[in-house]
Structure formats: structure tokens, C-alpha cells
Amino acid sequence: MRITNAMMSRNLLANVARSTARLARFQEQIATGKRIARPSDDPSATARILGGRTRIANIDQLLRNAERSVSSLGTIDSALGEVGGILGQAREVALLGANATVTDQDREGAAIQVDAMIERLLQIGNTFDGARFVFGGHKTLDAPFVRSSGGIEYQGDDAETVAPVDVAQEVPFLMPGSRAFRVAPATLGGDEDLDPDIWEFTRVADLNRGAGVALGPIAITDSDGATATIDLFGATTVKEILDRINAAGLSVAAGLNAEGDGIALANLGGGTTISVADVGDGIAASGLGIRGAFAGGVQGSDLDAAVTETTPLALLRGGLGVTVTTLSIANEIDGERREADVDLSFARSVGDVLVGLARAATPEGESLHVEGAIDASGSAFLVRSSLPVTRLTVRDASGPIGSTGAADLAVDGTATQRDLLAVLERLRDALREDDQDGIEEALALIDDGLSQNLLARAEIGSRVERVDTVRESLIARRADAESALSGVEDTDLPEAIVRSNQEQVAYQAALTAASRTLSLSLMDFLR
Amino acid sequence: MPGLFGAFEIGRRALLAGQAGLSVTSQNIANANTPGYTRKIARQISVEGARLPEGIVGSGVDVTRIERVRDAFLDGRVLGSRAELGDARARASFLREVEATLDDLGDGSLTSAVGAFFDAWHDLALSPESLELRAAVRGAGSKVASLLDRQSEALSEQRRRLAESIPSDVADVNARLGRIAELSRRIATIEAGGAAANESRDERQREVEELSEIVEVSAAESPTGRFLVRVGGAIVADGDHAIGVSLVRIGDDDAAGLSGGGADEGLALVAGSVTLAPRAGALAAKVDAVNAALPSILTRLDEIAEGLAESVNALHAAGTGLDGSTGVAFFDAGEGGAGAAARIRISAAVRADAGKVAASADGGPGDNGTARAIADLSRTATLRGGTRSVGQVVSEMSEAVARETGDAAFLEEARGHFVEALENRRDSVSGVSLDEEAANLVAYQHAYEAAARVMSVANEMIATLLAEVR
Numbered sequence: 001m002r003i004t005n006a007m008m009s010r011n012l013l014a015n016v017a018r019s020t021a022r023l024a025r026f027q028e029q030i031a032t033g034k035r036i037a038r039p040s041d042d043p044s045a046t047a048r049i050l051g052g053r054t055r056i057a058n059i060d061q062l063l064r065n066a067e068r069s070v071s072s073l074g075t076i077d078s079a080l081g082e083v084g085g086i087l088g089q090a091r092e093v094a095l096l097g098a099n100a101t102v103t104d105q106d107r108e109g110a111a112i113q114v115d116a117m118i119e120r121l122l123q124i125g126n127t128f129d130g131a132r133f134v135f136g137g138h139k140t141l142d143a144p145f146v147r148s149s150g151g152i153e154y155q156g157d158d159a160e161t162v163a164p165v166d167v168a169q170e171v172p173f174l175m176p177g178s179r180a181f182r183v184a185p186a187t188l189g190g191d192e193d194l195d196p197d198i199w200e201f202t203r204v205a206d207l208n209r210g211a212g213v214a215l216g217p218i219a220i221t222d223s224d225g226a227t228a229t230i231d232l233f234g235a236t237t238v239k240e241i242l243d244r245i246n247a248a249g250l251s252v253a254a255g256l257n258a259e260g261d262g263i264a265l266a267n268l269g270g271g272t273t274i275s276v277a278d279v280g281d282g283i284a285a286s287g288l289g290i291r292g293a294f295a296g297g298v299q300g301s302d303l304d305a306a307v308t309e310t311t312p313l314a315l316l317r318g319g320l321g322v323t324v325t326t327l328s329i330a331n332e333i334d335g336e337r338r339e340a341d342v343d344l345s346f347a348r349s350v351g352d353v354l355v356g357l358a359r360a361a362t363p364e365g366e367s368l369h370v371e372g373a374i375d376a377s378g379s380a381f382l383v384r385s386s387l388p389v390t391r392l393t394v395r396d397a398s399g400p401i402g403s404t405g406a407a408d409l410a411v412d413g414t415a416t417q418r419d420l421l422a423v424l425e426r427l428r429d430a431l432r433e434d435d436q437d438g439i440e441e442a443l444a445l446i447d448d449g450l451s452q453n454l455l456a457r458a459e460i461g462s463r464v465e466r467v468d469t470v471r472e473s474l475i476a477r478r479a480d481a482e483s484a485l486s487g488v489e490d491t492d493l494p495e496a497i498v499r500s501n502q503e504q505v506a507y508q509a510a511l512t513a514a515s516r517t518l519s520l521s522l523m524d525f526l527r
Numbered sequence: 528m529p530g531l532f533g534a535f536e537i538g539r540r541a542l543l544a545g546q547a548g549l550s551v552t553s554q555n556i557a558n559a560n561t562p563g564y565t566r567k568i569a570r571q572i573s574v575e576g577a578r579l580p581e582g583i584v585g586s587g588v589d590v591t592r593i594e595r596v597r598d599a600f601l602d603g604r605v606l607g608s609r610a611e612l613g614d615a616r617a618r619a620s621f622l623r624e625v626e627a628t629l630d631d632l633g634d635g636s637l638t639s640a641v642g643a644f645f646d647a648w649h650d651l652a653l654s655p656e657s658l659e660l661r662a663a664v665r666g667a668g669s670k671v672a673s674l675l676d677r678q679s680e681a682l683s684e685q686r687r688r689l690a691e692s693i694p695s696d697v698a699d700v701n702a703r704l705g706r707i708a709e710l711s712r713r714i715a716t717i718e719a720g721g722a723a724a725n726e727s728r729d730e731r732q733r734e735v736e737e738l739s740e741i742v743e744v745s746a747a748e749s750p751t752g753r754f755l756v757r758v759g760g761a762i763v764a765d766g767d768h769a770i771g772v773s774l775v776r777i778g779d780d781d782a783a784g785l786s787g788g789g790a791d792e793g794l795a796l797v798a799g800s801v802t803l804a805p806r807a808g809a810l811a812a813k814v815d816a817v818n819a820a821l822p823s824i825l826t827r828l829d830e831i832a833e834g835l836a837e838s839v840n841a842l843h844a845a846g847t848g849l850d851g852s853t854g855v856a857f858f859d860a861g862e863g864g865a866g867a868a869a870r871i872r873i874s875a876a877v878r879a880d881a882g883k884v885a886a887s888a889d890g891g892p893g894d895n896g897t898a899r900a901i902a903d904l905s906r907t908a909t910l911r912g913g914t915r916s917v918g919q920v921v922s923e924m925s926e927a928v929a930r931e932t933g934d935a936a937f938l939e940e941a942r943g944h945f946v947e948a949l950e951n952r953r954d955s956v957s958g959v960s961l962d963e964e965a966a967n968l969v970a971y972q973h974a975y976e977a978a979a980r981v982m983s984v985a986n987e988m989i990a991t992l993l994a995e996v997r
Binding site: 001002003004005006007010011014034036037038039040041042043044046047049050051053054057058061064065068069131132136137138139140141157159161162163164167170173174521522523526 | 559560622623626627629631632638639642645646649650652653654655656657887889890891892893894895899902903905906918922925926928929930932933934935936947950951954955956958959960961962963965966968969
């Protein structure tokens with residue numbers, strides 16, 4: 001190839017220019033610490049950098065959300081802790097007031113103490129964190145607990161406020177006062193013993209109000225004088241007990257007693273006396289209410305079966321039964337009244353009623369948020385709102401087919417939710433009036449309140465724990481995103497410096513070589 | 528003319544040939560650095576002579592013509608690749624400006640402003656009753672709106688400036704076409720006398736090549752000897768007649784020039800009544816930028832503005848402000864569509880009162896349902912028929928601009944190398960090598976000395992002969 005002088009100088013210039021451009025690029029990378037200065041330097045890296053930065057910014061925002069949630073949950077938790085303390089004091093005061101030997105003066109002193117507690121609770125309930133009333137639900141701009149003529153009223157709502165702490169993960173960071181200061185939801189019934197009869201399928205474990213009967217061997221001597229020892233151990237239902245007795249070959253016929261609430265042994269033999277006894281240490285016969293010697297047949301005592309979901313409605317009220325057709329239910333949630341006539345005519349058992357109530361909805365399909373339940377003693381039925389801050393009304397619907405179910409189940413009437421302030425007001429008034437029943441009632445409610453308080457604090461604790469878990473994972477993800485971004489965005493300094501030095505050497509070499517060769521010319525040698 | 532006088536004649540011709548060679552060599556040396564200069568060589572032949580009894584002895588040397596040393600194939604390649612280089616250079620230049628306007632890696636990028644906007648909604652969600660955080664949300668929204676406005680204004684301005692610079696390029700093209708036609712005329716005149724118009728041809732070739740960088744042309748001599756310059760198939764210079772190129776506006780009713788930024792308006796190049804479709808060249812790249820590239824980026828910005836305003840407003844209007852107001856729009860983007868990015872701003876209601884910023888979905892001041900829903904828009908796909916989130920459209924735009932700019936910068940460099948390599952190859956054929964010329968100089972000098980020696984020997988021989996005769 002012919003090499004001309006123009007080519008040499010053009011190549012030199014081009015090489016030098018390229019070399020300087022590369023040098024400048026390395027210098028820029030070293031000086032800024034960034035691998036790319038403009039998006040076009042590396043378009044795919046740009047996309048990754050933008051994605052990485054957005055990811056980190058999102059995580060930072062979620063971390064800020066988490067931190068603020070934890071701090072506001074902390075405020076709630078310390079307020080709830082104080083509430084728990086006040087309730088403990090209130091309980092002591094109530095116990096003192098329940099003592100009949102206490103003077104009126106002492107009780108008045110106690111009432112004043114309770115008044116101070118109410119005042120303190122009111123302050124806590126109206127905690128203002130600088131921006132909002134934290135216990136107001138969504139009505140955070142007005143004090144949620146307000147004194148009115150009828151006592152202290154909660155005027156907030158029942159809504160939770162949630163903070164996004166991760167993608168599709170939200171944690172409530174406040175707690176409405178209706179929940180934090182709750183004693184019990186609006187509840188109807190729960191105090192009348194429905195006294196169900198027993199039937200063949202009554203479980204032995206449900207007898208004696210759910211305490212059950214310890215079964216073992218019993219000895220029965222029929223009126224003919226024949227004696228048999230029958231082991232009842234392992235029988236699960238009343239029917240099994242009866243079957244085992246009937247299978248013993250004695251002249252007795254086991255069945256239910258006349259009231260339907262116990263066991264009877266009819267005499268089939270020639271004599272008159274049937275005697276039943278426990279064998280050894282057993283207490284089965286006495287537990288079943290049939291121990292002893294009976295003339296003309298055994299009529300066992302009331303076995304006091306508990307109300308269970310399987311209990312047929314017809315067995316309730318000592319066998320009178322309950323006629324549930326249509327209940328008219330109204331539940332005012334947050335001032336919004338939802339009501340419906342709930343058709344329960346399909347119900348044959350207590351469980352059917354529970355199912356029917358849980359499904360209860362307005363004609364528009366909005367849930368009434370009511371639930372039925374069997375009370376803790378196992379003897380009574382209750383209907384309550386599944387949401388706090390409600391006013392619940394249940395009555396039998398009027399209509400051609402009369403329903404007496406609400407009255408029969410003792411759940412008719414109207415109830416509103418009770419909060420701690422109302423309970424303490426009740427206690428104060430009872431103390432002043434020396435109303436022992438009132439004090440007892442308030443004491444029981446305070447205990448409910450304490451357990452609700454513990455539940456609420458446990459809930460707050462679990463929320464904090466959830467946020468902490470999320471925060472840890474966010475921090476880990478942030479570190480990952482950060483290092484991924486750094487790998488794309490940041491200059492690899494050692495590499496850049498080494499390459500910059502190499503480039504300088506190459507640059508110098510190019511210049512030196514060019515200065516030698518460009519100055520050479522044949523002209524110099526032709527004389 | 529054999530004999531001694533023949534030798535005289537041969538010597539004389541050799542002296543003339545040596546002089547001619549020396550002239551060509553000195554012309555080559557003189558023009559070693561002239562752009563577009565083609566080295567010349569003096570074509571020498573030995574001349575047929577008289578028949579002697581011993582055979583035919585040539586009667587010396589003759590310089591028949593001075594030739595340009597060129598490779599026509601390389602010339603064609605250079606023409607095409609310089610057009611591509613001009614194209615890539617212009618494209619990279621305007622895309623770099625777009626890139627600087629969008630400044631995607633900087634702190635003031637749209638990505639970070641949109642991110643900060645949604646972050647402000649997050650903050651509001653954590654304290655939904657705060658008026659200060661509402662003002663912060665409004666501030667962040669206003670920043671996004673003004674950024675969209677500024678970027679779309681800057682791009683429109685860039686488009687206007689590009690469009691305004693095009694007429695001077697067209698004038699340049701026409702001036703070059705005029706010079707090419709003039710050179711063609713001169714070449715025809717000179718070559719009518721039989722001689723090659725070497726220097727004018729060099730000059731014309733250089734003009735055509737420089738023209739090709741502005742707008743890709745093809746140049747060829749027709750069978751009848753007319754020099755034709757074509758742009759995308761249409762003839763723009765025919766021999767000594769320059770037809771020229773002119774610029775027309777399409778779909779633009781604004782005399783001030785392309786203010787609307789719409790995709791349906793733009794520029795076109797025509798020669799006479801024929802619309803030109805140049806494949807490459809700086810002018811072609813600029814026209815494409817004005818007609819398509821810049822409007823498409825503007826359309827993206829409009830899409831972002833419109834999508835953001837629509838999706839935020841839909842949620843915002845359903846929410847409740849601190850003062851209980853509902854149905855309030857947060858952004859005001861006019862009727863959307865083209866120019867939305869330039870129009871988007873905070874709605875008048877929110878501008879007047881930050882309390883109208885809606886955070887609550889259920890009306891309670893402590894509710895943050897709306898704030899959370901709007902904050903979630905950073906992830907929710909609401910644009911392009913629910914397939915992209917706002918942030919995704921923004922980063923897709925950034926990536927597209929970065930990719931196009933990166934490609935153009937790469938092409939600029941690659942085609943620069945290619946043109947350089949081609950020019951080196953051509954220089955290798957046509958360029959002046961001073962060493963070679965120096966060697967020629969010495970060769971011609973020695974040949975001249977030797978020819979003079981021949982003359983003097985012949986002279987002595989004739990003198991000897993004349994002395995004997997006297």
C-alpha cells in the first residue's frame with residue numbers, strides 16, 4: 001500500500017483524538033465516581049440505573065412509612081398501657097366498694113377517685129399527637145370523647161387507618177377509640193338459661209352445663225332382684241348409656257324421664273324397687289342422677305344439658321321449644337342504620353340460627369354484621385354486633401306467622417356498645433348510691449375491659465412485630481438494590497485508574513512515534 | 528530522422544519530457560496538502576522512429592497527457608459513506624441536546640420528580656389530616672407539571688430552532704449545486720479543446736463529496752457526457768444547469784414556524800415539482816428530527832402528562848379534601864392530547880387552597896384511602912390501556928432516548944472510522960507522497976542531465992565531423 005503524507009498526518013490526528021477522548025472519559029469517570037455521565041453512554045445501564053434508583057427510593061419511602069407507623073403504634077401502646085393501669089386501680093376501688101363494711105364516706109372518697117380516673121381516661125382517649133386525635137378512627141380532627149348530658153360519648157368512628165409498609169402490605173397504625181376503649185360489643189341476651197332437654201344424641205360431655213359426667217361401672221338391681229354391673233365407660237352419647245343398660249338383660253327399660261331432662265328406668269319386673277349404685281370409686285350413677293333405690297321406677301334428676309350448636313330448637317326452654325321464623329334486626333353502624341327481616345324459618349337447631357344470623361344482610365346485600373353465640377356458661381343464647389360502635393336492635397318480626405323466637409331466645413331488645421368510660425361512670429354512680437349489684441356489675445365489666453385491653457395491646461404488639469419484620473426485609477432489599485445499582489453506576493476506581501494510566505502511556509507513545517516519523521522525509525537525505 | 532541530428536532530436540525531446548515531469552512533480556508537491564487534490568502523473572511513451580538497415584530505432588520520448596490517478600469505485604463509496612456520516616453526526620447532535628434536556632440521570636429528572644410526587648402522597652397517607660403535607664403534595668405535583676412543561680417547551684424550542692436552521696442548509700446545498708454546475712460548464716469548455724480539465728474535476732469531486740455530507744447525492748456522467756447530480760433518484764443538477772432544492776412546509780398554518788409540535792406538520796424537500804426523499808445526510812437527519820423524532824418524544828411527554836392527570840384526577844375527585852370538598856381535580860391538563868405536557872398544571876381549586884387536596888376516601892379527615900390509592904399509582908398500570916404505570920412510561924421514554932442517542936453516537940464514531948478508512952484507501956491511490964515526488968524529482972533531474980549529456984556528445988560529434996570536412 002502506498003502511504004502518503006496526508007494519510008500519516010490524518011491517522012495521527014485521528015488516533016490522538018481517540019486517545020484523548022478515551023483519556024477524558026476515564027478522567028471523568030474517576031472524577032465523578034460514576035461510570036456513565038450521560039444516559040447514551042450505556043443505554044441498558046441507564047435503564048437499570050433508573051430502575052434501581054426508583055426501587056431504592058420506593059424502599060426508602062416504605063421505610064419512612066414503617067418508622068412512622070412504629071412511632072405512632074408506640075404512642076397507642078403507651079396510652080393503652082396507662083389505660084390498663086387505671087383499670088387495675090379501678091378494680092381495686094370496686095373491690096373495696098363491694099365490701100359491705102365500708103362507710104358511705106369511704107365510698108364517696110372512692111367515687112371521687114373513680115372520677116379522677118374517668119378524667120384521666122378522657123385525657124388519654126383524647127390524646128393529640130400534634131397532628132391528630134389518635135383515637136378518633138377517621139374523625140381525627142375533633143376530640144373523640146365528649147362529655148354530654150348523658151355521660152361521656154364516643155364521637156369518633158370505627159375505622160382503622162392503615163399505612164403501606166411494603167408492596168401490597170398494609171399495617172393499621174392507629175386504633176379507633178371504639179376498639180381501644182372497648183369493654184364489649186353491643187350484645188343482646190346471654191342471661192336467660194334456655195334449659196334444653198336432653199335427647200338421645202346429647203353428648204355426655206355436654207351434660208352438667210358442659211362439665212360432663214365421669215362414666216364408670218354402675219350396678220343395677222331390678223325389681224326381680226337380679227343384679228347386673230354395667231360398665232358405662234366410653235359411652236359418648238345418652239343413647240349409648242341407655243343402650244348399654246337395656247342390653248344388660250335386666251327387667252328395666254332405660255329411657256328419658258318425664259321432664260325430658262334426665263334418665264328414667266321403667267320397671268318391667270314383678271317387684272317394685274329398683275336400685276342403682278356406683279361400683280367401687282365410680283360416680284357415674286350419681287352423676288347421671290339415678291343413684292339410690294326407687295319404688296316403681298327410676299326418675300333421674302335434671303342433667304342440665306348445655307346449649308350446643310347441635311341442640312334442636314324444639315328441646316329448648318325445658319322442651320317447650322322455640323319458634324324462630326323471622327327476626328327483625330337493625331344494626332346502626334357508625335350512625336348508618338342497616339336493618340333487615342332475617343328469615344330463620346329453616347332453622348331446626350341452634351347451629352342453624354347461628355348460620356342464619358352470620359349471613360344476615362340488608363336487601364341491598366350489605367352485611368348486618370351481627371353474630372349469634374352461646375354464652376360462656378353454655379346455657380344462654382346471645383346476639384351481638386361483630387363491629388363495635390353500634391346500636392343493635394332485635395325483635396320478632398310482626399307478620400301473619402308470628403315469630404316468638406327473639407323473645408324465646410331472650411335476645412329481643414336494644415343494646416349499645418359499652419366503653420370503659422361508661423363502665424367507670426357506672427361504677428362511680430353505684431359507689432355513690434351504695435348499689436352493690438351495680439358495683440358487682442361494674443367489677444365484671446372492668447374485668448372484661450382488662451381482658452379487652454390486653455387483647456388490644458397484644459394486637460398493637462403484633463402490628464409492631466409485623467412492621468419490624470417488613471422493615472428488616474426492606475433493609476435487606478435496600479442493601480441488595482444499593483449494591484446492584486453501585487455495580488452498574490459507580491466507577492470501578494482501580495480499573496479506571498489502571499486503564500487511564502495505560503491510555504496515557506499509549507498516548508505518549510503515539511505522540512513520540514509520530515514526532516519521529518512525521519519529521520522524516522526523503523528530502524532530508526537527497527543532497 | 529536517424530543519424531546525429533536524430534540524436535539531437537531525441538535529446539531535445541528527453542529534455543522536454545524531463546521538464547514536463549518536473550512540472551507535474553512540482554505541481555504535486557505544491558498541492559500535497561490541498562483538499563481533494565489528486566496526484567497527477569505525466570504519461571510518457573517512447574516514439575516510433577525511422578527504419579534503419581539494422582532495424583527501427585525509436586525517435587525519443589513524448590509526454591502524451593497528464594493523468595489524474597483516481598479509483599472511481601472508491602469515489603462512489605466515499606460519497607455514500609460521507610452522507611451517512613453527516614446523517615449520524617446531525618442525529619447524534621440533536622439527540623444529545625434532547626438527552627441534556629431530559630437529564631435523566633440528573634437530580635432534576637422527570638423520573639425523580641414523579642417519584643417525589645408519589646412519595647409526597649405516601650407522606651400524606653401517614654398524616655392524612657396535615658395541611659403542611661398537602662402543601663408538600665401540591666408542591667411536588669407542581670414540580671412534575673412545571674418539569675413536563677419545561678421539557679416539552681425546550682423540545683419544541685429545539686424543534687423550532689432546527690426548523691429555522693434548515694433553510695440555511697438548503698441555501699448551502701443550492702450554492703454548492705451552483706458551483707458544481709459552473710465547474711461542469713468550465714470542464715466542458717476546457718475539454719472541448721481535447722485537454723483533460725484535471726484541476727476542475729478535482730474541485731468538482733470535492734464539492735460533490737462535501738454536498739453529500741449535507742444531503743446524500745449520487746453523481747455520474749451520462750453517456751452524452753453531462754454530469755448529473757441526483758438526490759434520492761431526482762436530478763438536482765444537470766450538467767451546467769443547477770435545478771436546486773427548495774423547502775416546503777406541510778400542514779403548518781403558523782407562519783412563525785412549527786409551533787404546534789403536532790406530528791402532522793413538518794418540512795419537505797422538493798426539486799421542481801418532485802418531492803425528494805434523501806436517504807441520508809445532515810439535512811435529511813434534521814428534517815427527520817423536525818418531522819418525526821422530536822414530535823414523537825413530545826408525544827411521549829404529552830402521554831405522560833395526560834395519563835398522570837387522568838389517573839390522579841380520577842382518584843382525587845372521588846376522595847374528600849380537608850374541607851370536605853369532593854369532586855375536585857388535582858391536575859388540570861386542558862383537554863389532553865397534543866400539547867398536554869405544556870398545559871398541565873395544578874388545578875385552580877387546589878392552587879387556591881391546599882386543603883382541597885383529597886386524602887380521605889370515606890370523608891373522615893383521618894382516612895388516607897385516597898392518598899394511599901394515589902401513592903399506589905407509582906405501581907399501578909393505568910396508562911396505555913392499563914399496561915404501564917406512569918413511572919414505566921417515563922423510564923421507557925428515557926431508555927428509548929438513551930438508546931437512540933447511544934446508537935447515533937456509536938454510528939457517528941463508526942461511520943467516522945469508515946470514512947477515514949475509505950479516505951486512507953483513496954489517499955493511498957490518489958494522494959501525494961512527498962517521498963515519492965522527491966524520488967521522481969531526482970529521477971527527472973538525472974534524466975535531464977543525461978539528456979543534456981546526449982546533446983553535448985551529439986554536438987561534439989557534429990563538431991568533429993565538420994572539422995574533418997573543412
